[in-house]
Amino acid sequence: MKINYSFLLVLLFFTSLLTAQEVKDSITLQREARSLVREGNELYKQEKYTDASVSFKKALEKNSSYKKASYNLGNALYQQNNFKEALPQYEVSAKDSKDKNSRSEAFHNIGNTAMEQKQYQQAVDAYKNSLRNNPNDDETRYNLAVAQKELKKQKEKENKDKKKDKDKKKDNKDKKENKDKKGDKEKKDDKGDEKKDNKEKDDKKKDKKDGDNDKKDKKNPKNNKDQKNKPKPKKGTMTAQQIKQLLESLNNEEKKTQKKMNIKKSKGKKVKQEKDW
DSSP states (O other): OOOOHHHHHHHHHHHHHHHHHHHHHHHHHHHHHHHHHHHHHHHHHTTOHHHHHHHHHHHHHHOTTOHHHHHHHHHHHHHTTOHHHHHHHHHHHHHHOOSHHHHHHHHHHHHHHHHHTTOHHHHHHHHHHHHHHOTTOHHHHHHHHHHHHHHHHHHHHHHHHHHHHHHHHHHHHHHHHHHHHHHHHHHHHHHHHHHHHHHHHHHHHHHHHHHHHHHHHHHOHHHHHHHHHSOOOOTTOOOHHHHHHHHHHHHHHHHHHHHHHHHHHHHHSOOOOOOOO
16 A cells, blocks of 8 residues: 555645644734733723723633633622622632632632622632632731621521521411410300200200190090099098088088078968958
8 A cells, every 4th residue: 555645745734834823823812812901901990890891801702711811800890799790700710820829819809709799608718718828818817707707697697587487487386276276165165055055955845845745645535544543632632521511511501591481481471361251
Protein backbone atom coordinates (compact mmCIF):
# COMPACT_ATOMS: atom_id res chain seq x y z
CA MET A 1 0.00 0.00 0.00
CA LYS A 2 1.44 3.30 -1.10
CA ILE A 3 1.11 6.30 1.17
CA ASN A 4 0.21 9.56 -0.52
CA TYR A 5 2.63 11.88 1.24
CA SER A 6 1.49 14.79 -0.86
CA PHE A 7 -2.04 14.51 0.54
CA LEU A 8 -0.75 14.33 4.11
CA LEU A 9 1.38 17.40 3.60
CA VAL A 10 -1.58 19.34 2.23
CA LEU A 11 -3.76 18.22 5.15
CA LEU A 12 -1.16 19.25 7.69
CA PHE A 13 -0.77 22.59 5.97
CA PHE A 14 -4.47 23.41 6.10
CA THR A 15 -4.72 22.12 9.69
CA SER A 16 -1.93 24.41 10.75
CA LEU A 17 -3.62 27.28 8.98
CA LEU A 18 -6.90 26.56 10.79
CA THR A 19 -5.14 26.25 14.15
CA ALA A 20 -3.31 29.46 13.57
CA GLN A 21 -6.57 31.17 12.65
CA GLU A 22 -8.28 29.82 15.74
CA VAL A 23 -5.44 31.04 17.91
CA LYS A 24 -5.59 34.40 16.19
CA ASP A 25 -9.35 34.59 16.70
CA SER A 26 -8.98 33.56 20.32
CA ILE A 27 -6.38 36.24 20.94
CA THR A 28 -8.60 38.80 19.23
CA LEU A 29 -11.58 37.81 21.42
CA GLN A 30 -9.47 38.02 24.54
CA ARG A 31 -8.32 41.51 23.61
CA GLU A 32 -11.87 42.59 22.93
CA ALA A 33 -12.95 41.09 26.27
CA ARG A 34 -10.23 42.95 28.11
CA SER A 35 -11.21 46.15 26.37
CA LEU A 36 -14.84 45.66 27.41
CA VAL A 37 -13.81 44.97 31.00
CA ARG A 38 -11.78 48.21 31.07
CA GLU A 39 -14.79 50.02 29.67
CA GLY A 40 -17.01 48.44 32.33
CA ASN A 41 -14.57 49.43 35.06
CA GLU A 42 -14.71 53.07 33.96
CA LEU A 43 -18.48 52.99 33.98
CA TYR A 44 -18.42 51.35 37.41
CA LYS A 45 -16.24 54.15 38.78
CA GLN A 46 -18.80 56.63 37.47
CA GLU A 47 -21.47 54.62 39.36
CA LYS A 48 -23.14 53.73 36.05
CA TYR A 49 -23.69 50.20 37.26
CA THR A 50 -26.29 49.17 34.66
CA ASP A 51 -24.03 50.21 31.76
CA ALA A 52 -21.07 48.58 33.47
CA SER A 53 -23.04 45.33 33.72
CA VAL A 54 -23.69 45.43 29.98
CA SER A 55 -19.95 45.82 29.25
CA PHE A 56 -18.99 42.96 31.56
CA LYS A 57 -21.61 40.68 30.01
CA LYS A 58 -20.28 41.46 26.53
CA ALA A 59 -16.78 40.67 27.74
CA LEU A 60 -17.98 37.26 28.93
CA GLU A 61 -19.57 36.64 25.55
CA LYS A 62 -16.14 37.16 24.00
CA ASN A 63 -14.42 35.05 26.63
CA SER A 64 -16.64 33.00 28.93
CA SER A 65 -13.71 31.96 31.13
CA TYR A 66 -12.65 35.53 31.87
CA LYS A 67 -12.77 35.39 35.69
CA LYS A 68 -12.17 39.09 36.17
CA ALA A 69 -15.21 39.87 34.03
CA SER A 70 -17.35 37.48 36.13
CA TYR A 71 -16.19 39.01 39.41
CA ASN A 72 -16.70 42.60 38.20
CA LEU A 73 -20.13 41.73 36.80
CA GLY A 74 -21.03 40.41 40.24
CA ASN A 75 -19.98 43.71 41.79
CA ALA A 76 -22.03 45.74 39.27
CA LEU A 77 -25.11 43.60 39.90
CA TYR A 78 -24.55 43.85 43.67
CA GLN A 79 -24.58 47.65 43.43
CA GLN A 80 -27.97 47.41 41.68
CA ASN A 81 -29.27 45.29 44.58
CA ASN A 82 -29.61 42.40 42.16
CA PHE A 83 -28.20 39.94 44.69
CA LYS A 84 -29.81 36.89 43.14
CA GLU A 85 -27.87 37.29 39.87
CA ALA A 86 -24.72 38.58 41.55
CA LEU A 87 -24.28 35.43 43.66
CA PRO A 88 -23.52 32.94 40.83
CA GLN A 89 -20.88 35.34 39.39
CA TYR A 90 -19.04 35.36 42.72
CA GLU A 91 -19.38 31.58 42.98
CA VAL A 92 -17.69 31.17 39.57
CA SER A 93 -14.83 33.40 40.67
CA ALA A 94 -14.42 31.54 43.99
CA LYS A 95 -14.38 28.18 42.24
CA ASP A 96 -12.05 28.99 39.35
CA SER A 97 -9.63 31.43 40.98
CA LYS A 98 -6.22 29.91 41.73
CA ASP A 99 -5.06 32.92 43.70
CA LYS A 100 -5.96 32.76 47.40
CA ASN A 101 -6.57 36.49 47.69
CA SER A 102 -8.95 36.39 44.73
CA ARG A 103 -10.83 33.43 46.25
CA SER A 104 -10.93 35.23 49.60
CA GLU A 105 -12.49 38.31 48.00
CA ALA A 106 -14.99 36.21 46.08
CA PHE A 107 -16.09 34.35 49.26
CA HIS A 108 -16.24 37.68 51.12
CA ASN A 109 -18.68 39.03 48.54
CA ILE A 110 -20.69 35.80 48.60
CA GLY A 111 -21.06 36.41 52.32
CA ASN A 112 -22.18 40.00 51.72
CA THR A 113 -24.74 38.87 49.14
CA ALA A 114 -26.12 36.26 51.52
CA MET A 115 -26.35 38.84 54.33
CA GLU A 116 -28.42 41.13 52.13
CA GLN A 117 -30.86 38.26 51.56
CA LYS A 118 -30.88 37.38 55.28
CA GLN A 119 -29.37 33.99 54.53
CA TYR A 120 -27.20 34.12 57.63
CA GLN A 121 -26.04 30.50 57.68
CA GLN A 122 -24.77 30.82 54.11
CA ALA A 123 -23.08 34.12 55.01
CA VAL A 124 -21.30 32.55 57.98
CA ASP A 125 -20.02 29.70 55.82
CA ALA A 126 -18.82 32.12 53.10
CA TYR A 127 -16.95 34.40 55.56
CA LYS A 128 -15.25 31.37 57.10
CA ASN A 129 -14.09 30.23 53.65
CA SER A 130 -12.84 33.74 52.99
CA LEU A 131 -10.80 33.71 56.21
CA ARG A 132 -9.35 30.30 55.34
CA ASN A 133 -7.85 31.88 52.23
CA ASN A 134 -6.87 35.12 53.97
CA PRO A 135 -6.83 34.84 57.80
CA ASN A 136 -5.61 38.44 58.19
CA ASP A 137 -8.71 40.06 56.69
CA ASP A 138 -10.18 42.00 59.64
CA GLU A 139 -13.16 43.23 57.63
CA THR A 140 -14.20 39.65 56.86
CA ARG A 141 -13.70 38.71 60.52
CA TYR A 142 -15.96 41.58 61.60
CA ASN A 143 -18.61 40.57 59.03
CA LEU A 144 -18.41 36.99 60.31
CA ALA A 145 -19.16 38.13 63.86
CA VAL A 146 -22.17 40.13 62.64
CA ALA A 147 -23.44 37.17 60.59
CA GLN A 148 -23.10 34.81 63.57
CA LYS A 149 -25.02 37.21 65.77
CA GLU A 150 -27.82 37.54 63.22
CA LEU A 151 -27.90 33.78 62.74
CA LYS A 152 -28.36 33.26 66.48
CA LYS A 153 -31.23 35.75 66.55
CA GLN A 154 -32.80 34.08 63.54
CA LYS A 155 -32.67 30.64 65.13
CA GLU A 156 -34.09 31.95 68.41
CA LYS A 157 -36.95 33.55 66.49
CA GLU A 158 -37.57 30.35 64.54
CA ASN A 159 -37.65 28.32 67.76
CA LYS A 160 -39.98 30.87 69.31
CA ASP A 161 -42.27 30.75 66.29
CA LYS A 162 -42.22 26.94 66.32
CA LYS A 163 -43.14 26.94 70.02
CA LYS A 164 -45.87 29.48 69.34
CA ASP A 165 -47.26 27.38 66.51
CA LYS A 166 -47.06 24.27 68.68
CA ASP A 167 -48.91 26.01 71.52
CA LYS A 168 -51.48 27.33 69.07
CA LYS A 169 -52.05 23.86 67.65
CA LYS A 170 -52.35 22.48 71.20
CA ASP A 171 -54.88 25.19 72.12
CA ASN A 172 -56.88 24.47 68.99
CA LYS A 173 -56.77 20.76 69.79
CA ASP A 174 -57.92 21.38 73.38
CA LYS A 175 -60.71 23.65 72.17
CA LYS A 176 -61.81 21.02 69.69
CA GLU A 177 -61.75 18.30 72.34
CA ASN A 178 -63.74 20.49 74.75
CA LYS A 179 -66.18 21.30 71.98
CA ASP A 180 -66.55 17.61 71.18
CA LYS A 181 -67.06 16.79 74.86
CA LYS A 182 -69.66 19.53 75.15
CA GLY A 183 -71.35 18.23 72.04
CA ASP A 184 -71.37 14.71 73.48
CA LYS A 185 -72.83 15.98 76.76
CA GLU A 186 -75.55 17.89 74.91
CA LYS A 187 -76.30 14.78 72.91
CA LYS A 188 -76.57 12.77 76.14
CA ASP A 189 -78.84 15.44 77.65
CA ASP A 190 -80.95 15.42 74.52
CA LYS A 191 -81.14 11.63 74.70
CA GLY A 192 -82.11 11.89 78.39
CA ASP A 193 -84.84 14.43 77.58
CA GLU A 194 -85.96 12.25 74.72
CA LYS A 195 -86.13 9.21 77.01
CA LYS A 196 -88.07 11.27 79.55
CA ASP A 197 -90.51 12.45 76.88
CA ASN A 198 -90.86 8.91 75.60
CA LYS A 199 -91.50 7.68 79.16
CA GLU A 200 -94.18 10.34 79.65
CA LYS A 201 -95.74 9.38 76.35
CA ASP A 202 -95.64 5.72 77.33
CA ASP A 203 -97.25 6.55 80.71
CA LYS A 204 -100.00 8.52 78.96
CA LYS A 205 -100.56 5.66 76.55
CA LYS A 206 -100.69 3.26 79.48
CA ASP A 207 -103.18 5.47 81.36
CA LYS A 208 -105.30 5.75 78.25
CA LYS A 209 -105.14 2.02 77.76
CA ASP A 210 -106.17 1.43 81.37
CA GLY A 211 -109.08 3.85 80.90
CA ASP A 212 -110.17 2.09 77.78
CA ASN A 213 -109.99 -1.24 79.60
CA ASP A 214 -112.21 0.14 82.40
CA LYS A 215 -114.77 1.20 79.81
CA LYS A 216 -114.62 -2.21 78.23
CA ASP A 217 -115.10 -3.84 81.61
CA LYS A 218 -118.24 -1.77 82.24
CA LYS A 219 -119.68 -2.77 78.90
CA ASN A 220 -118.72 -6.41 79.25
CA PRO A 221 -121.10 -8.28 81.66
CA LYS A 222 -118.57 -10.94 82.21
CA ASN A 223 -116.12 -8.38 83.42
CA ASN A 224 -118.81 -6.82 85.62
CA LYS A 225 -119.60 -10.25 87.04
CA ASP A 226 -115.96 -10.76 87.75
CA GLN A 227 -115.87 -7.40 89.43
CA LYS A 228 -118.93 -8.29 91.53
CA ASN A 229 -117.41 -11.55 92.56
CA LYS A 230 -114.39 -9.76 93.83
CA PRO A 231 -114.57 -9.00 97.56
CA LYS A 232 -115.05 -5.26 98.03
CA PRO A 233 -115.76 -3.32 101.16
CA LYS A 234 -119.39 -2.09 101.39
CA LYS A 235 -120.43 0.98 103.31
CA GLY A 236 -123.67 0.86 105.46
CA THR A 237 -124.34 -2.86 104.97
CA MET A 238 -127.18 -4.19 107.35
CA THR A 239 -127.50 -7.66 108.73
CA ALA A 240 -130.63 -9.83 108.17
CA GLN A 241 -131.71 -9.36 111.78
CA GLN A 242 -131.45 -5.60 111.46
CA ILE A 243 -133.49 -5.65 108.26
CA LYS A 244 -136.20 -7.78 109.97
CA GLN A 245 -136.39 -5.43 112.91
CA LEU A 246 -136.56 -2.45 110.56
CA LEU A 247 -139.40 -4.02 108.59
CA GLU A 248 -141.33 -4.86 111.78
CA SER A 249 -140.84 -1.31 113.00
CA LEU A 250 -142.05 0.09 109.72
CA ASN A 251 -145.04 -2.28 109.78
CA ASN A 252 -145.98 -1.23 113.31
CA GLU A 253 -145.68 2.41 112.36
CA GLU A 254 -147.84 1.79 109.36
CA LYS A 255 -150.53 0.11 111.51
CA LYS A 256 -150.54 3.01 113.94
CA THR A 257 -150.82 5.47 111.17
CA GLN A 258 -153.71 3.54 109.58
CA LYS A 259 -155.54 3.37 112.92
CA LYS A 260 -155.27 7.11 113.36
CA MET A 261 -156.54 7.65 109.88
CA ASN A 262 -159.55 5.43 110.62
CA ILE A 263 -160.34 7.39 113.77
CA LYS A 264 -160.23 10.64 111.86
CA LYS A 265 -162.50 9.24 109.25
CA SER A 266 -165.00 8.10 111.95
CA LYS A 267 -165.13 11.49 113.49
CA GLY A 268 -165.76 13.19 110.29
CA LYS A 269 -168.50 10.84 109.08
CA LYS A 270 -172.15 11.84 109.70
CA VAL A 271 -174.38 9.16 111.25
CA LYS A 272 -177.56 8.65 109.38
CA GLN A 273 -180.61 8.94 111.66
CA GLU A 274 -184.07 7.68 110.89
CA LYS A 275 -186.91 10.24 111.24
CA ASP A 276 -190.38 9.69 112.78
CA TRP A 277 -193.29 10.33 110.36
